Amino acid sequence: MEATVSEAYGEPISAGASPHGGELTVRFDKAVDVGRIEMLLRQARERGGPAPETVSTLNLVAILFNAAQYERAREALEVAGTLHPCRLLALVADEVIEEESLTASVSVVRSGGAITMERVVLTATGRAVRHLESAMMGLLRPDLPMVVVWGGRPHGDLLKRVVDSADRIITDSGARPPSHLAETAKLLSRGAPLGDLAWARIFPWQSLAAETLDLPNLREHRGNIRKARVLCAGAVGSEGLLLLGWLQSRIKRLEVEIAAEGHVDEASSARSTAVPRAAPMGLGHVKLLELTAPPATFTLHREKDLLLAQVKGDDDGWCAHRIRLPPETPGRLLALELKLLSGRDELYAQAAIAAAKLLPAGRT
Amino acid sequence: MPYAPEHDEVPNPLRPGLRGDSAPEPCAVVIFGASGDLAHRKLVPALYNLAIGAHLPAAFGIVGVSKTPYTHEEFAGEMREAVGRFSRTKPVDPEIWQDFGAGMRYVPGSFDDPDTFARLRTQLEELDRVRSTRGNRLYYFATPPSAFPTLLKQLKAAGLISGPFDTRFTRVVIEKPFGRDLPSARALNRLVLETCDERQVFRIDHYLGKETVQNLLVFRFANAIFEPVWNRRYVDHVQITAGEDLGIEGRGRYYEEAGILRDMIQNHVLQLVCLSAIEPPVAFDADAVRDEKIKVLRAVELFDSPEQVTRNVVLGQYAPGSVAGADVPGYQQEKDVASGSRTPTFVALRLNVRSWRWDGVPFYVRSGKRMPKRATEIAVHFRPVPHPLFGEGATQPNVLIIRVQPEEGIALRFSAKVPGERFRPRTVSMDFRYGTTFGAASPEAYERLLLDAMRGDQTLFTRRDEVEAAWKIVGNILKVTESAEFPPPHPYPAGTWGPDAAEELLVQDRRAWRRL
Numbered sequence: 001m002e003a004t005v006s007e008a009y010g011e012p013i014s015a016g017a018s019p020h021g022g023e024l025t026v027r028f029d030k031a032v033d034v035g036r037i038e039m040l041l042r043q044a045r046e047r048g049g050p051a052p053e054t055v056s057t058l059n060l061v062a063i064l065f066n067a068a069q070y071e072r073a074r075e076a077l078e079v080a081g082t083l084h085p086c087r088l089l090a091l092v093a094d095e096v097i098e099e100e101s102l103t104a105s106v107s108v109v110r111s112g113g114a115i116t117m118e119r120v121v122l123t124a125t126g127r128a129v130r131h132l133e134s135a136m137m138g139l140l141r142p143d144l145p146m147v148v149v150w151g152g153r154p155h156g157d158l159l160k161r162v163v164d165s166a167d168r169i170i171t172d173s174g175a176r177p178p179s180h181l182a183e184t185a186k187l188l189s190r191g192a193p194l195g196d197l198a199w200a201r202i203f204p205w206q207s208l209a210a211e212t213l214d215l216p217n218l219r220e221h222r223g224n225i226r227k228a229r230v231l232c233a234g235a236v237g238s239e240g241l242l243l244l245g246w247l248q249s250r251i252k253r254l255e256v257e258i259a260a261e262g263h264v265d266e267a268s269s270a271r272s273t274a275v276p277r278a279a280p281m282g283l284g285h286v287k288l289l290e291l292t293a294p295p296a297t298f299t300l301h302r303e304k305d306l307l308l309a310q311v312k313g314d315d316d317g318w319c320a321h322r323i324r325l326p327p328e329t330p331g332r333l334l335a336l337e338l339k340l341l342s343g344r345d346e347l348y349a350q351a352a353i354a355a356a357k358l359l360p361a362g363r364t
Numbered sequence: 365m366p367y368a369p370e371h372d373e374v375p376n377p378l379r380p381g382l383r384g385d386s387a388p389e390p391c392a393v394v395i396f397g398a399s400g401d402l403a404h405r406k407l408v409p410a411l412y413n414l415a416i417g418a419h420l421p422a423a424f425g426i427v428g429v430s431k432t433p434y435t436h437e438e439f440a441g442e443m444r445e446a447v448g449r450f451s452r453t454k455p456v457d458p459e460i461w462q463d464f465g466a467g468m469r470y471v472p473g474s475f476d477d478p479d480t481f482a483r484l485r486t487q488l489e490e491l492d493r494v495r496s497t498r499g500n501r502l503y504y505f506a507t508p509p510s511a512f513p514t515l516l517k518q519l520k521a522a523g524l525i526s527g528p529f530d531t532r533f534t535r536v537v538i539e540k541p542f543g544r545d546l547p548s549a550r551a552l553n554r555l556v557l558e559t560c561d562e563r564q565v566f567r568i569d570h571y572l573g574k575e576t577v578q579n580l581l582v583f584r585f586a587n588a589i590f591e592p593v594w595n596r597r598y599v600d601h602v603q604i605t606a607g608e609d610l611g612i613e614g615r616g617r618y619y620e621e622a623g624i625l626r627d628m629i630q631n632h633v634l635q636l637v638c639l640s641a642i643e644p645p646v647a648f649d650a651d652a653v654r655d656e657k658i659k660v661l662r663a664v665e666l667f668d669s670p671e672q673v674t675r676n677v678v679l680g681q682y683a684p685g686s687v688a689g690a691d692v693p694g695y696q697q698e699k700d701v702a703s704g705s706r707t708p709t710f711v712a713l714r715l716n717v718r719s720w721r722w723d724g725v726p727f728y729v730r731s732g733k734r735m736p737k738r739a740t741e742i743a744v745h746f747r748p749v750p751h752p753l754f755g756e757g758a759t760q761p762n763v764l765i766i767r768v769q770p771e772e773g774i775a776l777r778f779s780a781k782v783p784g785e786r787f788r789p790r791t792v793s794m795d796f797r798y799g800t801t802f803g804a805a806s807p808e809a810y811e812r813l814l815l816d817a818m819r820g821d822q823t824l825f826t827r828r829d830e831v832e833a834a835w836k837i838v839g840n841i842l843k844v845t846e847s848a849e850f851p852p853p854h855p856y857p858a859g860t861w862g863p864d865a866a867e868e869l870l871v872q873d874r875r876a877w878r879r880l
Contacts, residue, residue, distance in 0.1 A: 053795060114797060203383065210378035216531045223374040250377045275416055275457035306422050319496065321390075322422040324415075340383075347381035 022047065023107040032102060032122065032135035040106040041118055054115040058338070059140045060086040063162070064151040066094045067123065073151065078117070079331030082109060084338045085116040087141045092121065093129040100126035133158070147338060154183040154194075163192045170337045173238035173352075174198035174284065178359065181238055185356035188349040195337040198238045199348045201279075203336075204307055204325050205243055205286055208300055212309040212321045221293040227255040229290040234264045237284020238355075245355030246347070247291075256358065261287070278305040278325035388818035389533070390423030391500035392491045394484065396475070396515055397507035398428025398439070402539070404446035407506060410810035412447045415464045416457065419815055423496035425467035427487050431474055439470035452808055467495050475507075475514045481522035488524070499532035501525075502817055508618075509541060512552060516559040528561035537566040537817050540631045541622060542826075545842065546835040553828045562828055566817045571632040571740075572824040573809030573816075576772035580639045580742070581653070583766070583774060590764075591644070593746070595721045600761065602640055602727045603743040603878055606633050606768075607735035609687050611858070612709070616700025623707045624679075625845070628731040630838040634661065635826070636768070637727055640742050641717050650822035654830060661833035663719040666840050673844040678854065678865040680710030682734040685858030692734060692858045708845070708853040709733040712866035714873075728870060730877070734858035739880045740768040760791045763878070773797040 024040045045054065060081050064070045070092045081088045102124050109117035120139060124132050140146060145167040150159060154171055162169055173181055173196050188194055213222050228247045232240040236258055244256045264283045281287060281302065291298040296313045302325075309321040326332065393411065395403050414420045428439050444465060448456045469487045473480030491497045503519065505512055516536075519525050526534045536556065543549030556565055571577055584590060593599070606628055612619045619627065638657040645652040667673045683694040695701055695709050710732030717727060746762040763777040774796045779789040816824055844850055854863035861877065870876055 055796065111797075114795070206378065206382055210376060210382060213376050213378055219373060219376075222376055225377075247378075250380075275453070275460055277459075278418075305418075322496070324418040324420070324422045326418040327416065336383075345381075345383065347383070 023105050025103060025105045028102040028104070030102075031131045032104065032138075034135060034138035037104050037106060037120060037135075037139060040104070041108070041120070044106055044108045044118075045115055054118065055085040056087055056118075056141055056144055057084050058086045058144050059146040060084070060088045060149070060338075061136060061140075061146060061166070062088070062090045062149040062151065063158075064090065064092050066096065067092055069151050070121070070123075073149070076331040076334050077149065078109070078119070079329065080334035080338055081117050081119075081331075082111065083331070083335045087118045087139070087144075088120070089136055089139055090119070090121040091132045091136055092123040093132055094123070094125045095129050097125035100124075100128040102128040102131060133161070149334065154180055154187060159187075163187060166193070168193045168195055168340065170195040170197065170334065172197040173242070174201060174282075176238070178236060178238045178241055178284070181241060181352060182356045182359055185353045188344075188352055191344070193344050194348070194352075195340060195345060196238075196242070196348060196352070197333040197337060199242055199345070199351070200333045200336045202239050202243050202246075202286060204323060205289055205300060206246065208307045208309050208321060208323050209247075209289065209291070209298075211323070212298060212300075212311075215320055218296075218311065218320060221296050221298075224293040224296075225251050225254065225291050226294065227257070227290075227292040229257040229259075229288075229292075230286060231288040231290075232258065232260045233262060233281045233285050233287045234283045235260045237282075237286075239284065240286050241355040241358055242348075242351050243286055243289060244358060245353070246351035248354040249347075249350035258358065260284075276327035276329045279328035388421055388815065388820075389500055390421045390496055390498045391502055391533070391818055392425040392427060392488055392495075392497040393502045393504060393814075393818075394427045394429060394488070395504045395506055396429050396511070397505070398470070399430040399432040399434070399442075400506055402506040403428065404443075405450045406808075406810045407504060407814070408443045409447050409451040410808055410814055412451055412456075412460075412464060413453055413808065413811055414815060416453055416460055419811075421818075423498065425469065425491040425495045425497050427469045427471060427484065427491070429471045429473070429475075429480065429484060431472065433472045434470045436468065436470050440465045440468040443468060467491070475511055475518060478518060478521065481518045481524065485522050485524060499526070501532075501534045502537065503535070504537045506539060509543065509552065512538065513555050516555060520559050525559055525564075528563050533564075533820065534560070535564050535566055535817055535820065536560055537568055537814075539568055541626055542567055542631075542831045543835065544621070544626065546832060546839040549831055549835045553831065557828070563820075563822070565828070566813075566822060567826040567828075567831060568813055569631050569635055569824075569826055570809040570813060571635055571768070572826075573811075573813040576766060576768045576774075577636070577639060578824070579772075579774070580766055581648075585644050594744075596723060596725045598746055599722075599725050600745045600747045601725060601873075601875060603745065604633060604636050604640070604727065604729045604741070605743075605878070605880065606636070606731040606740045607738065607861070607880070608733050609735055609738045611682070611692060611734050612695070612698055612701075614699055616698050619709075620701060620705060620707050624709055624711045624731055624733070625838050625842055629711060629713070629729070630834050631826070633729055633731055634834045634837065636740075636742055637664070637715065637717075637729065638830075640744070640766075641719075641722055641727070643721070648823075650825075651827075653823055654827045658827070658829055658833055660717060660719070661830065661837065663717045663722070664837050665716040665718050666837060667844070668840065670844045670847075670850070673841055673850075676714040676869075677841055677845065678710075678712040678863065678869055679708035679845060680712075680732065680856045680863040680866065681705075681707065681853040682709050682732070682858045683855040685734065685860065687734055687736065687859040694855075694858065695733075706852045710853070710856060710862045710866070712862060712869050713841075714869055726873065728875075728877070730862060730866060732856075732862050735861060736859050737880065738770060741880070742766040742768070743878050745875075754787055754789050759789050765878075771797055 024044055026036060062077055070090055077088060105121040107119050108115045122132055122135055148162050148166045148169045150169050150171050173184055228244055230240040230244050240258050244258055248254050248256055264281060287302055289300040296311055299310045301308060305325050306322050308319055310317050311320045395407055444456060471480060471484045471487055492499055505515060526532050543552045638660045641660045642656040645656045681695050685692060696703055696705055712730040715727040715729060744764040748761045759779045765775040767773050776794045777791055780792045782788040782790050813824060854865050856863040
């Protein structure tokens with residue numbers, strides 16, 4: 001059980017990406033030694049001076065399925081985890097690599113004299129993957145909620161066990177084929193406390209639609225909405241389906257339609273600015289929402305960093321309302337979802353279950 | 365919600381359960397006194413930072429009004445420079461500024477001239493057309509209080525104030541000081557309320573916009589463990605310090621009229637007393653919270669005689685000294701300050717809150733200019749243990765410190781055993797730094813307050829009766845201290861924590877000020 005390779009303080013010993021400055025890394029031969037990891041955490045905390053206080057509001061567990069996935073998620077996890085001080089346990093399980101290996105990297109993040117994040121990255125390949133779950137159980141801080149960021153498909157025994165033990169599980173159905181929403185809906189029907197970054201992505205569309213119907217001269221249309229149509233960029237995505245699912249769950253006998261149009265502008269995603277901008281339109285993201293409430297039609301669409309709501313009746317139409325899209329920073333959506341530390345978002349559950357019913361044809 | 369729904373109105377099916385932060389309704393913010401310091405240093409930079417965070421409505425505009433003869437472009441240029449200097453995010457982002465600056469207008473003119481307000485109306489209507497601000501107005505009075513009556517009358521005469529139930533909102537934001545004393549505060553309130561409804565009036569106290577001040581409510585009422593000991597049975601005394609290392613910074617004319625009691629005690633410091641001492645509100649809404657604050661103010665024992673004032677109040681005035689390694693002049697050497705001035709720049713008070721919870725627990729309050737450092741905090745000192753198990757003097761009483769500035773946070777001082785063979789306790793501090801711990805830059809107080817004013821949320825603004833109750837307390841003190849018979853303020857060297865008499869105030873009670 002003992003680690004057979006000596007610890008290196010701040011220097012990599014395993015193949016792969018360089019660790020962060022101040023990272024302590026250990027490789028285990030057979031199984032994870034949780035006690036050794038706790039000891040390394042203590043050392044990491046005490047480095048650079050007397051042991052400072054540690055502030056934690058949750059256990060943030062990220063379950064990812066290869067190193068590349070972890071690298072893509074790393075910044076968002078760190079930023080979100082700093083906004084919500086936590087112990088971050090990143091479990092990277094790569095069964096595709098046959099050779100067995102088990103490595104733990106440990107570091108801390110300090111802020112204002114306190115430790116605001118303890119980070120443990122457990123990477124396992126081959127059959128060593130089976131050790132990760134029990135290692136995670138041993139490393140959880142007591143008395144704190146456990147929120148799991150799930151990087152895989154929303155199915156399987158592991159996820160079922162996670163659903164039973166976690167206070168909340170956050171997925172991103174926008175990063176997966178929309179057909180997987182059916183599996184998400186099944187879990188939600190059984191009461192799983194799921195959250196979804198794709199759901200957080202459509203908050204501005206929901207706000208614009210709701211605020212537009214609050215305008216005094218447009219309230220008369222609230223009871224007349226008959227049809228909703230969503231256009232997605234390039235391909236039908238989960239965000240569009242969730243938006244329609246939400247509308248269907250809120251408005252009785254609503255006819256819905258979803259389609260894809262155009263393509264995604266890769267160049268716009270490359271722009272780099274001093275001040276963060278709204279996220280560029282991605283594949284499958286919502287580009288237009290149209291609500292038909294005869295004799296009026298409401299068209300919500302995106303123009304650069306704004307969402308605009310146009311209303312047309314017997315006239316040429318006018319711009320009724322607009323909102324600014326929030327600036328996109330790493331971890332923003334995750335940090336939003338982490339504000340709900342336990343339990344279900346009932347609105348999301350209803351929307352996702354309704355969205356799943358729009359599959360497989362989705363009336364495209 | 366700004367509108368009361370009609371009885372037969374279909375509810376909005378899309379509203380329930382939404383979690384995203386919604387921006388306030390479209391509006392135009394009109395800053396009277398736009399060429400002044402407050403607009404440059406605080407208001408426009410705060411609005412710009414709200415724009416960066418996408419908290420402002422996209423349909424938004426700013427109109428500056430003052431005597432300085434700017435054009436629209438000159439005003440926008442001036443504000444861009446101010447944002448570049450004073451914003452907490454730098455440099456100014458050209459793309460954000462393009463939209464933000466495009467919504468700026470300026471109306472030069474005197475507040476006495478009705479034509480100024482006719483032109484203001486024209487500009488606002490233009491913003492409604494071009495920027496979809498929808499007739500919603502937020503009027504910010506960044507002017508001396510002497511201008512308020514004129515502004516209100518002119519706005520009303522020009523038809524620029526809509527009623528509280530109009531579909532368009534009108535809100536008026538007023539900066540402190542709210543009057544000079546109780547009669548003038550009442551007169552000002554009467555005047556304001558002749559023009560607007562109380563629901564439309566936002567009296568700003570920027571301390572209430574600070575995260576830690578708001579956190580005090582969460583700390584007290586979201587944690588069950590503190591309320592049982594937050595009373596006279598367990599609390600020995602409370603110390604509140606609001607110290608600044610700065611002097612009067614060239615504002616001699618204002619300060620000679622105001623003094624520390626009007627400048628700090630009547631508003632900021634009494635708000636801190638209220639939030640420390642209030643009972644749990646029945647709901648977390650503006651009126652429920654403010655109802656409880658008023659009860660505290662009404663429970664503060666008034667000083668009814670010169671003897672009471674002498675016993676419980678110490679005034680000071682800074683003399684030449686050294687602050688942070690630099691020599692600084694005394695108050696009477698400052699610009700526009702009369703030689704022989706009796707204006708106090710420091711005060712220490714002993715207050716008694718005569719309520720079931722607090723009677724007999726002194727609230728020691730001190731505030732001053734040219735202190736050794738900038739520090740605002742509330743320190744709740746608990747009673748010592750009933751029996752000294754580890755020897756007389758071996759342990760110190762617990763202290764809970766709520767730091768408002770700098771480094772907002774909460775600290776708890778308690779005793780722990782020194783590792784070793786004997787039971788030797790020592791005092792340790794558990795420290796939570798609010799802003800940096802949560803990894804996000806805290807918004808400036810004005811950002812929060814402006815956003816709340818646009819949303820119509822009055823929780824962090826003071827109510828008419830709060831202002832008057834606070835003036836009653838301070839007015840009684842001023843009546844004595846501003847009389848010729850009362851001795852002049854004690855001098856204290858700049859860079860110290862006030863005159864020796866302030867130490868004496870606690871020593872006579874066998875206590876001492878916390879060393880900060």
